[in-house]
Amino acid sequence: MAVEYAFGIDIGGTTVKIGIFTDDGKLEDKWEIPTRTENNGEMILDDIAASIREYLEKKEITSDKVLGIGIDVPGPVLGASVVNKCVNLGWGVTDVASKMRMLTDVENVQVANDANAAALGEMWQGGGQGHDNVVMITLGTGVGGGIILNGQIVEGNFGAGGEIGHMIMNPHEKQACGCGKKGHLEQYASATGIVRKANEVLSADQRESALRRHKKLTAKDVYDAAKAGDPLALEIADFVGRMLGLACARISCVIDPEIYVIGGGVSKAGDILLESIKKHFVEEAFHASEEARFALATLGNDAGMYGAVKMVL
CATH class of the missing domain: 3.30.420.40 (ATPase, nucleotide binding domain)
Structure with missing residues (x-):
């Protein structure tokens, strides 16, 4: 044929x-x-x-x-x-x-x-393979998302289904997200947001940290330092994991997916990121959703x- x-x-x-x-x-x-x-x-x-x-x-x-x-x-x-x-x-x-x-x-x-x-794509041949109900979160310059239910994209009535990065995580936030509104997940879990949080912590906490050696700090620097055991970097990584874990717990109350697939440049941090998200997810999720799996995306660009x-x- x-x-x-x-x-x-x-x-x-x-x-x-x-x-x-x-x-x-x-x-x-x-x-x-x-x-x-x-x-x-x-x-x-x-x-x-x-x-x-x-x-x-x-x-x-x-x-x-x-x-x-x-x-x-x-x-x-x-x-x-x-x-x-x-x-x-x-x-x-x-x-x-x-x-x-x-x-x-x-x-x-x-x-x-x-x-x-x-x-x-990740559901079909990537990190979510074998599952029909998948939420993907992409951590790059911003935070993107996609929802697959029963193998079908959920685009929503206005095309905004899966805009996970614009979930409100902190109603008291003073700085604006790129979209103009405040307190969104993107402000805390994107590569840009991680650097912003790191700079805030370094200004407020005078403890010695490997992060102070970088002229232009990146999210990768934060996770590399966290893997090396740097206390401030570990606190920042835990904060990011908490924000993502809480976001996933909220999503599970509405969508209840089998698996969350984490992609984008920040996901290259690997297990330290995934384990932190899972830990905080289990702490916050409704008990029936606690068994949801977490995996890294595999298809890249x-x-x-x-x-x-x-x-x-």
């Missing part, structure tokens, strides 16, 4: 990652093109379509062998089709699926938020492509 293919497209603010998968879910090849955001990103989809056509011609793959195109974008998505504004790309409300169908003549086009797609292609296979 002839092999058929599907494309997974991960649109970021700087580059577009394109992967071609076989119909059994194997990543066959991948490449990147620049994301041209000028003129409100009007050429982004045209560039993607042109890159797909060029690849198919080069590999002599006919269009009837393409099962579909999955696309993820850094913004809320409605009905697996319409992007409800995407500031990073310059898009307003845009029917991405319809435009891509027109540009490629491929009928099966599905669109998702990037964090939701990453969650679906390819997770979005995997999730996007899963939607069409």
Whole structure:
């Protein structure tokens, strides 16, 4: 039987990652093109379509062998089709699926938020494999999230399902989150938030710490020092774990997932992060949810492509 293919497209603010998968879910090849955001990103989809056509011609793959195109974008998505504004790309409300169908003549086009797609990818072939009910939390410059229930993305009525980073964790916070509101999880558990917390602790507590040796502190520095037993770094790491554990306990009261998958750059801290989250989760969670598992993401920057292609296979 002839092999058929599907494309997974991960649109970021700087580059577009394109992967071609076989119909059994194997990543066959991948490449990147620049994301041209000028003129409100009007050429982004045209560039993607042109890159797909060029690849198919080069590999002599006919269009009837393409099962579909999955696309993820850094913004809320409605009905697996319409992007409800995407500031990073310059898009307003845009029917991405319809435009891509027109540009490629491929009928099966599905669109998702990037964090939701990453969650679906991790459920399918990553850290959440073997589970149908998965919450993914991505700890990077910000905090992203994706919710998968019964194998399906929960995008919500307004496309904001899984915006875990904007859960209110501290109603008394004085500083604003990047979204303009205050006290959100992102302010405490993102790489930026961890550095902010570390600087606050270093200013308030004059104990000696390896963290004082860094001119420009990073979240990695905090976790490296914590692994080495630095008392202040351990306190900061515990604070981050407590915030994430509490957030997961709250999520479990509503979603009750089988597993939480932790990804993003901060997740490279590994077991010290995971164990702290789990400890505080068990302390705070409703007893029926205490057995929820925690795992690290395994697909890295390819997770979005995997999730996007899963939607069409």
